[in-house]
Amino acid sequence: MADAELRDAFGAPEILSSEVAYSGLVWDVVRETFRLPESEEPLTRDFVAHPGAVAVVALDADDRIMLIQQYRHPIRARDWEIPAGLLDVSGEPPHLTAARELAEEVDLAATDWHLLADQLSSPGGISETLRIYLARGLSATAEEFDRSGEESGIVPRWVPLSEAKAAVVEGRITNATAVIGILQADLARECGFTGLRPADSPWPARAVHSREPS
Structure with missing residues (x-):
């Protein structure tokens, strides 16, 4: 919305599955399948899991x-x-x-x-x-x-x-x-x-x- 507050919106979608695809010395690569309201089909993405x-x-x-x-x-x-x-x-x-x-x-x-x-x-x-x-x-x-x-x-x-x-x-x-x-x-x-x-x-x-x- 044009007049909504300019702010990042945090919140996880529906996560259907989550697994460690690769376990490294410091970082792990996680593979998750999730569903977004605007997407007809589930999506699968890999990302580096980081502690912050x-x-x-x-x-x-x-x-x-x-x-x-x-x-x-x-x-x-x-x-x-x-x-x-x-x-x-x-x-x-x-x-x-x-x-x-x-x-x-x-x-x-x-x-x-x-x-x-x-x-x-x-x-x-x-x-x-x-x-x-x-x-x-x-x-x-x-x-x-x-x-x-x-x-x-x-x-x-x-x-x-x-x-x-x-x-x-x-x-x-x-x-x-x-x-x-x-x-x-x-x-x-x-x-x-x-x-x-x-x-x-x-x-x-x-x-x-x-x-x-x-």
């Missing part, structure tokens, strides 16, 4: 953003990102996962948390829902985290937010979560950081897409 994730724009008192560079094998690149991690601890509230990831990846803690953006990473093929937080009131953690794997090669860098935005506009930073986080943080700064949603705001997308395959 969080990311953090850590902004210091000088309006510098903490960026990290690390190797990502699927793209054969060391891209610039913001701290992020999977929602892989059962029962842990997402904003506390974000705080944990901030400490684990860049040894930072924050006292001021707000929600910047919710993101559907690639809704045609993966169930990932991702929430980006703004963290301010930063301080160093008491201890440095012992990192392994790709994270052992993380390169952290404080970057003025204006420079990070320029890197996005010029195509030098292309990680989708970083792009959204940087641009949203810049907009929030322009608005005096007013009107931001609380860190523990409801997350409708996660309520649907975190469903385990039956």
Whole structure:
């Protein structure tokens, strides 16, 4: 409807069957058959089942953003990102996962948390829902985290937010979560950081897409 509220509508259709078509080291591929009201025949689709994730724009008192560079094998690149991690601890509230990831990846803690953006990473093929937080009131953690794997090669860098935005506009930073986080943080700064949603705001997308395959 033309005058309906501009908002994503979450809710699963009638799911006729659901199975794990492929079980991977990290991700599973799920095959589901479902029925839509507008479709005469049932539809079958494969997608990557994802637990969801969080990311953090850590902004210091000088309006510098903490960026990290690390190797990502699927793209054969060391891209610039913001701290992020999977929602892989059962029962842990997402904003506390974000705080944990901030400490684990860049040894930072924050006292001021707000929600910047919710993101559907690639809704045609993966169930990932991702929430980006703004963290301010930063301080160093008491201890440095012992990192392994790709994270052992993380390169952290404080970057003025204006420079990070320029890197996005010029195509030098292309990680989708970083792009959204940087641009949203810049907009929030322009608005005096007013009107931001609380860190523990409801997350409708996660309520649907975190469903385990039956």
